Amino acid sequence: MPHPGSANSAPAAVRHVPATFGQVEIRQDPAWEQAFAAFLKDSERRQELLALFSRFSAGESAFDALMRRVAMRALCKRAGHGLQVGPNVVVKHPETFELGDCVFIGAQAMIQGRFDGTCKIGSHVWIGPQAYFDARNLVLEDYVGWGPGAKLLGSVHTGIPLDTPLIATGLEIKPVTVGFGADIGMNASILPGVHIGAHAIVGSGAVVTHDVPDYAIAAGVPARVIRDRRDKSLGQGEIRC
Amino acid sequence: MPHPGSANSAPAAVRHVPATFGQVEIRQDPAWEQAFAAFLKDSERRQELLALFSRFSAGESAFDALMRRVAMRALCKRAGHGLQVGPNVVVKHPETFELGDCVFIGAQAMIQGRFDGTCKIGSHVWIGPQAYFDARNLVLEDYVGWGPGAKLLGSVHTGIPLDTPLIATGLEIKPVTVGFGADIGMNASILPGVHIGAHAIVGSGAVVTHDVPDYAIAAGVPARVIRDRRDKSLGQGEIRC
């Protein structure tokens, strides 16, 4: 078998580019678009709005993207300006969602609310593709970055009594909060009841079972705090984990 | 940059609610719906049935959900009552699937059978969103809970000879079984040949390379048994891992 790929694999240089999403400034959506969403919200039942959203969920035209934003705005309890919703996103109980401005929801992500739950997502929050949120009692503060495939669980079965199948035992819904400017690594798992501090970083593939302090870097399974970002003796460059 | 999200992040109380899915009782699907599925199964070729299923795969109307259930019933070797199939689910070789009653398949999940394989899923099984099954020789017993994004592999390449690309070497298909009432954590990986015992719990993000005994809690990468749920000296409350 030939091996032509090798010719392509010479080491390439690291490139430095400015942040794009995190630097975006809020611009008001056009008045007609806001009015369109308000009209839909007033005139359609929730089930029909969700069906409308799904009609445009897979499309890649500019019109599809517009209709996803409008339908989400009509579906959510509150949604700010500049919302972007990627293709194949799935939502449950969006009537409990409160979204800030400039929120990005990546392709194939799922946000699963609960009929009596709360889900607050701040402004300038970036949610990567294939993310999953069990958003029964969730707060993502402003400027949170959520890695591709990272997942969050918001509830746990009690497991009592022992000989009852776990999924038939009672459920504890525990609030999860992610602080201002925190960053959650690709494929990480955040478990029920956890608070991630402001400016904290959670490593890729980490499984976070306990609170992470402000400015901490936590990594591993289960996640341990491996560094304080404010400790200058350790250097700041190497934050992958 | 303002920090308005903080006002929302005061600690909220844990809520205890009854299990919903795990307590559902089996109700027969309407006779006409069963007859509709039987008619489709008799009159359409498999490829056309799968194409029919895909026409309704993304929709969020009640009709879309109904058509997913009917089409899956027509596609599967056997499917019980009360099947729920979320949006954007993908199936391969569903003609090898045998599903019990009250099975839930979450949004964006994929079940990948093999033309000559077997895939048996018991009653009251809950499969979370974004799950993946390499279901070549798979048994999920009754009341299994399968976490969001948890994945199962059913085969491994031999890797012999060494200088052949792994994906071109022979394949070993190894049966995987998950026992009654067991619970698989979010984002966990279950590897070929593994048996998960009845009432066992696999932690979030765990990579399970060896059998897990009945009532055991296994966690980590690779997963180790960290507790027996029947050991009362350790308490029962803290089962997250």
Added chain:
Amino acid sequence: MPHPGSANSAPAAVRHVPATFGQVEIRQDPAWEQAFAAFLKDSERRQELLALFSRFSAGESAFDALMRRVAMRALCKRAGHGLQVGPNVVVKHPETFELGDCVFIGAQAMIQGRFDGTCKIGSHVWIGPQAYFDARNLVLEDYVGWGPGAKLLGSVHTGIPLDTPLIATGLEIKPVTVGFGADIGMNASILPGVHIGAHAIVGSGAVVTHDVPDYAIAAGVPARVIRDRRDKSLGQGEIRC
């Protein structure tokens, strides 16, 4: 609750079957299909081609699969023969993709290029379902196998200054390369700047933060090299990790 599943869970034998995908020989696509893709590429704008692709992204008919292949060929900088694209695949900036022959892209996968990036995928590459690629500077050499749900990150925020939200700090794009015949495990995470050697194996759920040598097996979080596949004293059979 009854326990009928148990009757099905008797241990079943391991089956050995030949590799299918890895042994496929390249066959030229029909001339008309190539001409169709060339016509689309010449006559449609990129945005319209992507919209066209999305019209067929969910379908399971043979025609849908054909249209996904044709549209991808028209969208990509280069695409070889025998391309297979599963349902619900999402691509960004496919104009930067260079695909070899016999490439398989599994269902629900996402490949996210960058407008000024490069993404080179060799021949006979198998990309599992639910995979994710941040493909800003990526090379997958020939005969790479990419496990279901495995994810790759191609860039990292600098995190400087500390009190700026991470997603608003500068971005470093670091090249990632995966060598000939290497195999990436299910749910693994590959981080920016990493080189995976030829014939290397990355275990399921591994988080790869550093280079992996040729023929090495790396596993864990973070991943460590646990074996050299050429070391015969350790046996070759047990490669799951």
